[in-house]
Amino acid sequence: MSAPALYTTDDIYRLLPAVYRIRDDELGGVLHELVEVITAQVNALAEGIEQAYDDQFIETCAEWVTPYIGDLISYRTLHGEVPRVASPRAEVANTVRYRRRKGTASMLEQLARDVTGWPARAVEFFELLATSQYMNHVRPHAQATASVRDAVSLDIGDGFQAGAFDGLSHTAEMRRIATSAGRYNIPNVGIFLWRVEAHRLTRSPLVDADGSGRRYRFDPLGTDKPLFGAARTEEEITHLAEPFDVPLPLKRRWASAHLPEYYGAGLSMLLEIDDGTDVVPVEAVVRICDLSDDPVAPGAWAHEPEPPDERVAIDPVRGRVAFPSGASAGDTRVATFHYGAALSIGGGGYDRGVARDEMLSVASASKGEDLAPLLGAAAAGGAVEIADSYRYSAPATITVTTPAPNAADRKLVVRSVNRARPLLIRSGQMKLAMDADTHVVLDGLMLAGAPLVIEESPDARPRTLELRHCTLVPGIARDSAGEPAFFGRAGLIV
Secondary structure (H helix, E strand, C coil), X not given: CCCCCCCCHHHHHCCCCHHXXXXXXXXXXXXXXXXXXXXXXXXXXXXHHHHHHXXXXXXXXXXXXXXXXXXXXXXXXXXXXXXXXXXXXXXXXXXXXXXXXXXXXXXXXXXXXXXXXXXXXXXXXXXXXXCCXXXXXXXXXXXXXXXXXXXXXXXXXXXXXXXXXXXXXXXXCCCCHHHCCCCCCCCCEEEEECXXXXXXXXXXXXXXXXXXXXXXXXXCCCCCCCCECCCCCCCXXXXXXXXXXXXXXXXXXXXXXXXXXXXXXXXXXXXXXXXXXXXXXXXXXXXXXXXXXCCCCCXXXXXXXXXXXXXXXXXXXXXXXXXXXXXXXXXXXXXXXXXXXXXXXXXXXXXXXXXXXCCCCEEEECCCCCCHHHHHHCCCCEEEEECCCCEEECCCEEEECCCCCXXXXXXXXXXXXXXXXXXXXXXXXXXXXXXXXXXXXXXCCEEECCCEEECCCCCCCCCEEEEECCEECCCXXXXXXXXXXXXXCCCEEC
């Protein structure tokens, strides 16, 4: 709401009869000065009246009025969540919206999302009951039999969180929903929550599966890992969540039918070619298909693109991509995609709040360059910051020397930029040779291929290793099926 128009002294002065203004000019403007004082009080009164009207609405009220409006609607703060509420005004406004839509599925869905912090979908199970239709209120979506031709809907309603987007009709279940044995009945409403989030990994190099230059995997560890769809932001509280609004693992038929919504810049996945000087998007047409292992031709994948098919094939279920035979094998291929994770730990595409409080000299590394010279230069203190999610060859030994007493850099920090997860890999042990009273921080890294070893020291002086948002790959490495390559092997040896 716009601010009220304020009066000026001349506005009120012109309301006086002309004879008084003429006489006031002759006497030096004493009356004009009095009107100036009156104008200030008139404006204060006008602002007060305007604010009194604004105070009736939570969007425009003064801050001190917010708790009173909250009291009128019986607003209560969530236990333990008060410090996290950035705006009490927004919290009360949301409560007003809840009260207006009390009992509706959209309100239950939004409330579940706000309380848990997880994406949610509310399902009214009576809408899925197989019933005789009332001819004055026909519901075309409530079909008594499943359409076997609608393979896309059958695909998205199966598997992960089955029932959240199930469009099939069901007979009524007499068991109670509280026992988790019965769902589909007239009074039942289900709320589905997604605790697995879709984290974004930007421009991560594809992993060549067999050295052919055609078959690649998205996962930096070279494993079969499903791709997730990025959750869309719902702008209206009355909108019920759709498959695009939650972090779902992508199914082949669903992704193929909605490829423009999932593939492209700023969407769930994108393939690019990085030739070292410029980055250009893949111009070939992308198709979704099943790239499972070919039982007839060992070492090959089923449905690979063969001439004259020049399209790039993506399998979102296995996290695989196959390029046509004519594609150049010398290019560095990178991918932006989303992977599923239950917690925001271990580095990756989430906001981890990279600490910037250390007064350190920072050296930057990118595109898989050699880290040894940068780590050697920062041995007595400093930061080496990795600017992307490429693969890096870790040096055999990282030496950390005791800084000088008056040195500005008091620790060695090896970190990635926010929302990146570089992979440090080595076939042999990655050793930390730390002098006495030294401090090493590893932040936002994935370490694979060998254990991280802190070498034995000849004295009892303290040495500090701090791990922030790092992944030490269990089993040192992973095979193509995602299983640990070395069972029982430690990732950190002190």
